[in-house]
Amino acid sequence: MTVRIFPARIARIWQATPTIKAFELAVDEPAFKYLPGQWVEVSVIIDGDIKTSGYSITTSPAQPGVVGLAIKTSSTHPVTRWLHEAKEGDVVNITRGQGPFVFLPDMGEDIVLIGGGVGVTPLLSIFRYVRDASPETHATLYYSVSRPEEILFREELEQAARRHNNLSLIVTVTQPSEGWRGETGRINKHKLAALNAAPDALFYLCGPAGMVDDMEQFLRDLGVPPSRIIFEKWW
Numbered sequence: 440m441t442v443r444i445f446p447a448r449i450a451r452i453w454q455a456t457p458t459i460k461a462f463e464l465a466v467d468e469p470a471f472k473y474l475p476g477q478w479v480e481v482s483v484i485i486d487g488d489i490k491t492s493g494y495s496i497t498t499s500p501a502q503p504g505v506v507g508l509a510i511k512t513s514s515t516h517p518v519t520r521w522l523h524e525a526k527e528g529d530v531v532n533i534t535r536g537q538g539p540f541v542f543l544p545d546m547g548e549d550i551v552l553i554g555g556g557v558g559v560t561p562l563l564s565i566f567r568y569v570r571d572a573s574p575e576t577h578a579t580l581y582y583s584v585s586r587p588e589e590i591l592f593r594e595e596l597e598q599a600a601r602r603h604n605n606l607s608l609i610v611t612v613t614q615p616s617e618g619w620r621g622e623t624g625r626i627n628k629h630k631l632a633a634l635n636a637a638p639d640a641l642f643y644l645c646g647p648a649g650m651v652d653d654m655e656q657f658l659r660d661l662g663v664p665p666s667r668i669i670f671e672k673w674w
Contacts, residue, residue, distance in 0.1 A: 444482070444532045445471045447506060452527055455509055456589045459557060460523055461497070464506040464533065473500055473536020474543065475568035476561045476643070476671075481508075482532040483521050492518035495560035495645075495671075496536060497591075501571035506533065507564075509591055511557045540671040542643065544573045549637035553626065553654050555583045555646025559591060561671060562645055570599050570606060579607040579634065583626050583646070585614050609634075626650075628657040644670040 451463035473479065473496055482491040498507035513519040522531075542550060542565045550569075552562040559582050569578040584590050590610055600608040611622040611630070622630075631654075636642075642663060644654045651670045658668055 442480075442534050443470070444534060447531050447533045449525055449527055449529045449531065450505075452525065455591055458589065459509050459511050459591060461591075462508040462510065462522065462525075463498075464508065464531070466504055466506055466533070469503075471504075471533075471535060473506070474541040475500060475565045476541045477536030477538050477564070478540075478561065479506065479536060480534040481518060481522070483518055485517050485521055490517050490521070492516065493537070495564070497560050497563040497567075499564060499567035499571045500536075501568060509557065509560050509563075538671070540643070540645070540669065542568070542641070544576055547639060547641045548575060549577045549640040550579070550643060551634065551636050551640050552578060552580045552643045553631075553646070554580070554644075555626075555650045556585070556589070557591075558646035558650070560645075562643060563592065563596075565643065566596070566599070566606070570603055574603070574605055577605045577607075577637070579609065579636070581609045581611075581626060581630075581634070583611050583613065583650075585612070587612055587616055587619050587621075626654065626657075628660055631657050632661055640667065642668050644668065648672075 445466050445468050447464040447466045450465040453461050455461035478493045478495045480491050480493050494508045497509050554562040566580050569576045596608050600606050615623045644651045
């Protein structure tokens with residue numbers, strides 16, 4: 440099966456955190472589609488060769504024609520390095536949304552999104568989709584970062600949780616600065632138990648190596664059946 444490729448113009452680039460750049464891609468072709476939580480392959484030409492890499496989408500499909508990415512800097516990954524040096528107006532090629540790590544409203548009324556570091560990116564897509572298009576869904580984003588300045592889209596997420604009764608945000612910082620007043624430390628079994636999640640809640644897990652395995656084990660220790668644990672591993 441041939442994978443259709445779509446040209447995408449980099450409409451906006453900004454430094455979202457000290458280590459992560461955010462990108463807004465404009466896709467004019469109406470046939471381009473993705474589901475909340477999916478990723479796209481991005482292809483660029485480097486030294487005359489086509490290089491491709493997958494990146495999770497951060498935006499909601501309720502915003503047609505826009506694809507958001509949030510990519511951590513890397514000195515060794517060729518596509519990431521190219522993107523971090525790109526300029527607004529540059530064009531890349533992308534695929535349609537890919538992968539089974541998705542949420543749709545008929546899957547459940549309660550979801551818990553557990554993310555670590557830049558692994559939060561597909562969960563942001565789901566969280567934003569619930570905000571934009573699924574008010575009957577209750578979504579909790581539990582987001583672990585190393586330092587407060589590394590919280591992606593902090594103001595937007597906090598505002599969404601304030602304005603929408605069906606959205607909750609919990610951020611925990613593992614290396615808190617003096618001014619941090621929120622939760623601290625890694626997400627553990629006791630913190631997950633304290634969520635008092637609905638008995639039929641779906642749990643979405645995405646984060647660095649080791650974290651997803653730990654979260655899955657913690658949830659199973661708490662009695663969550665494997666069928667209600669959905670995870671993505673990119674390593």
